[in-house]
Amino acid sequence: MSTSNxxxxxxxEWTKLSSVRSTWWTALAGxxxxxxxxxxxxxxxxxxxxNDDPADDAGVVTVGSVLIxxxxxxxxxxxxxxxxxxxSEFTSGTIxxxxxCTPSRGRVLLGKAVVAGAVTFALGLLLGGVGALVAxxxxxxxxSAPAAETIGDIVAVAVYLALVGxxxxxxxAALRSAVLTLTVLLATLMIVPLSLQEPDIDVLTRIAxxxxxxxxxxxxxxxxxxxxxLVGLLLLAGxxxxxxxxxxxxxxxxxx
Numbered sequence: 395m396s397t398s399n400x401x402x403x404x405x406x407e408w409t410k411l412s413s414v415r416s417t418w419w420t421a422l423a424g425x426x427x428x429x430x431x432x433x434x435x436x437x438x439x440x441x442x443x444x445n446d447d448p449a450d451d452a453g454v455v456t457v458g459s460v461l462i463x464x465x466x467x468x469x470x471x472x473x474x475x476x477x478x479x480x481x482s483e484f485t486s487g488t489i490x491x492x493x494x495c496t497p498s499r500g501r502v503l504l505g506k507a508v509v510a511g512a513v514t515f516a517l518g519l520l521l522g523g524v525g526a527l528v529a530x531x532x533x534x535x536x537x538s539a540p541a542a543e544t545i546g547d548i549v550a551v552a553v554y555l556a557l558v559g560x561x562x563x564x565x566x567a568a569l570r571s572a573v574l575t576l577t578v579l580l581a582t583l584m585i586v587p588l589s590l591q592e593p594d595i596d597v598l599t600r601i602a603x604x605x606x607x608x609x610x611x612x613x614x615x616x617x618x619x620x621x622x623x624l625v626g627l628l629l630l631a632g633x634x635x636x637x638x639x640x641x642x643x644x645x646x647x648x649x650x
Contacts, residue, residue, distance in 0.1 A: 609627075
């Protein structure tokens with residue numbers, strides 16, 4: 395594929411994504427949820443350190459850790475960008491025009507993945523910055539914000555959200571329904587892993603550790619157990635890549 399063709403596909407996908415109101419409303423919702431979540435978690439830390447119950451004492455925590463904890467809720471707003479980038483076209487029927495202009499299903503999906511990933515990464519940086527700015531003052535003396543570590547946490551959050559957005563896009567291409575895709579994402583990111591972890595059986599916990607949400611959490615937390623954080627990132631990226639392959643296969647197998 396020539397550079398001009400690649401540029402045309404990316405431009406077209408960006409135009410479609412940026413021209414619908416749902417994209418901007420989703421971004422605004424992400425900002426509000428991040429600000430509220432980070433603020434609330436910071437309040438819990440501050441209150442826990444100042445009440446009479448020593449069991450609540452968390453001590454001084456980093457702003458980045460509060461930001462990372464807030465992502466657990468924020469991600470479900472952001473991944474809507476990824477799934478709507480494809481499911482909205484199936485709903486409106488514009489996917490037919492898209493595939494007529496670019497018959498290669500793989501190129502179409504790759505273009506959407508690049509744009510959705512870039513947009514969710516940029517949004518993730520913005521959300522991370524907002525979350526840090528809100529959490530810092532609320533934590534007060536109970537928070538620390540070393541520059542390098544905080545910036546690293548913000549970038550890690552943006553990477554995580556970008557990969558989750560691409561995962562949502564791939565599943566959306568395969569399932570074609572926003573509601574069904576969101577249901578599968580909820581099950582994959584949260585419900586199934588929690589169900590596997592709940593019995594506290596080692597083999598089930600190890601299975602849960604390879605699910606995308608759990609792997610992503612290990613990456614964000616910088617864990618060394620049960621595997622290094624880089625492995626968590628690679629597992630999450632693998633899930634996103636597998637979802638794209640599944641979406642590509644579905645697009646090739648079925649008519650738009």
